[in-house]
Amino acid sequence: MTTPRYVLFFLLLISLPGLRASASADALVATTGMIGDVAENVVGDRAKVTTLLGSGIDPHLYKPTRTDIGVLSNAELVLANGLLLEGKMTDALDRLRSAGRSVIAVAERIPRDRLLAPPEFAGHFDPHVWMDPTLWAVVAETIRDAAMERFPAHAATFRSQADDYVRKLADLDRYVSSSMNSIPENARVLVTAHDAFSYFGRRYHLEVVGIQGISTESEAGVKDVERIVAMLVDRKIPAVFVESTVPQKSVEALIEGARARGHHVRIGGELFSDAMGRRGTYEGTYIGMIDHNATLIARALGGSAPAAGFQGKLALTNDHQK
Ligand SMILES: [Zn+2]
Known part of the structure; x- marks a missing residue:
C-alpha cells in the first residue's frame, strides 16, 4: 500500500521552513x-x-x-x-x-x-x-x-x-568628544546628504547641515544646494560627507557648485548614517560605526584623531578621496 497523496502533501508542508x-x-x-x-x-x-x-x-x-x-x-x-x-x-x-x-x-x-x-x-x-x-x-x-x-x-x-x-x-x-574638540572652530560644520546627524551635532557641538530632510523620501531642492554652497565658500569648509545608505548625487552638486565659485571642497569620506558597515567587520558594529564616523569627520575637517580609531580597530581606508 502506498502513502496517500494528502499525507505526503502534509509532510511537505510541515517540513517547509517558516511553517513550523x-x-x-x-x-x-x-x-x-x-x-x-x-x-x-x-x-x-x-x-x-x-x-x-x-x-x-x-x-x-x-x-x-x-x-x-x-x-x-x-x-x-x-x-x-x-x-x-x-x-x-x-x-x-x-x-x-x-x-x-x-x-x-x-x-x-x-x-x-x-x-x-x-x-x-x-x-x-x-x-x-x-x-x-x-x-x-x-x-x-x-x-x-x-x-x-x-x-x-x-x-x-x-x-x-x-x-x-x-x-x-x-x-x-x-573619544568622540575629544576628536570633535580638536577640529578648528570655523570648520565645525558637518554637511551630509540627509539630516541623520542632529543628535551627533548637539552632543559634540557641531553645526549639522543635511541636504535632504530628516527622511530620505524628499529630494533636495535647488535653493538648499545654493544656500549650502554659499556657506561652504564663505566659511572655507574643507570637506562634505556622503552616506552609505543615500545616493551621492546631491553631495556632488555641492562640490560642483563650490568649484564654480573657486572653492575646492572634497568628499571627506562615507559616513554610516542609518545602517552599519558589513556584518563581521568592526564597522559592522555600533561602536565601530560611530568610531568610523567620528574619526573620519575629525580628520577631514582639520582635527586630529588616530587613523585606526580609538581602539585601533578601524580599517585604514578612511581617507578614500584626496
Ligand atoms: Zn535617516
Missing part, C-alpha cells in the same frame, strides 16, 4: 542593525537575535517582505526604533502589537526632553537617536529591562553584560 510553528522561533528580532548589535551585547549567547535590515539598507524606505513578517510574527520580543524611522514597517509593527505581541520601540522610551523635534519635521521627533552614544546607552538599558522581563532566568547575566556595554559606550563618547 515554534520549532524555529526567533527569540529577539531587531529592525535595524544598530538595535540588533546592542541586543546581542546584552543577551550574549542566552537568546538568538535576528536583525531584519542589513548593511546599506535605508530604514526610511524599506518595505518588509513576507519572510520578514514571518520572522516578526515568530519573535518572542520585537525591538524597533520607532519615532517613524521604519516608515513602511509601521503598519506591520502595529498589527503585531494589536495581536498582543511584545513590540518595543526603543527610541520612544527615551525621555521626551532628550529628543529633538525639528520644526521642519512637523510635530514629530527626530528618530536618529543612535547618533548620540549617551542616548544609545538609555536604549541599551531599555533592551536589558525588556530581555530581563521576557527571560527572567538570565536576568543577572543580562544585567552584568548591559553594564559592560554601557561602560564601552561611555569610552566611545569620551
Whole structure:
C-alpha cells in the first residue's frame, strides 16, 4: 500500500521552513542593525537575535517582505526604533502589537526632553537617536529591562553584560568628544546628504547641515544646494560627507557648485548614517560605526584623531578621496 497523496502533501508542508510553528522561533528580532548589535551585547549567547535590515539598507524606505513578517510574527520580543524611522514597517509593527505581541520601540522610551523635534519635521521627533552614544546607552538599558522581563532566568547575566556595554559606550563618547574638540572652530560644520546627524551635532557641538530632510523620501531642492554652497565658500569648509545608505548625487552638486565659485571642497569620506558597515567587520558594529564616523569627520575637517580609531580597530581606508 502506498502513502496517500494528502499525507505526503502534509509532510511537505510541515517540513517547509517558516511553517513550523515554534520549532524555529526567533527569540529577539531587531529592525535595524544598530538595535540588533546592542541586543546581542546584552543577551550574549542566552537568546538568538535576528536583525531584519542589513548593511546599506535605508530604514526610511524599506518595505518588509513576507519572510520578514514571518520572522516578526515568530519573535518572542520585537525591538524597533520607532519615532517613524521604519516608515513602511509601521503598519506591520502595529498589527503585531494589536495581536498582543511584545513590540518595543526603543527610541520612544527615551525621555521626551532628550529628543529633538525639528520644526521642519512637523510635530514629530527626530528618530536618529543612535547618533548620540549617551542616548544609545538609555536604549541599551531599555533592551536589558525588556530581555530581563521576557527571560527572567538570565536576568543577572543580562544585567552584568548591559553594564559592560554601557561602560564601552561611555569610552566611545569620551573619544568622540575629544576628536570633535580638536577640529578648528570655523570648520565645525558637518554637511551630509540627509539630516541623520542632529543628535551627533548637539552632543559634540557641531553645526549639522543635511541636504535632504530628516527622511530620505524628499529630494533636495535647488535653493538648499545654493544656500549650502554659499556657506561652504564663505566659511572655507574643507570637506562634505556622503552616506552609505543615500545616493551621492546631491553631495556632488555641492562640490560642483563650490568649484564654480573657486572653492575646492572634497568628499571627506562615507559616513554610516542609518545602517552599519558589513556584518563581521568592526564597522559592522555600533561602536565601530560611530568610531568610523567620528574619526573620519575629525580628520577631514582639520582635527586630529588616530587613523585606526580609538581602539585601533578601524580599517585604514578612511581617507578614500584626496
Ligand atoms: Zn535617516
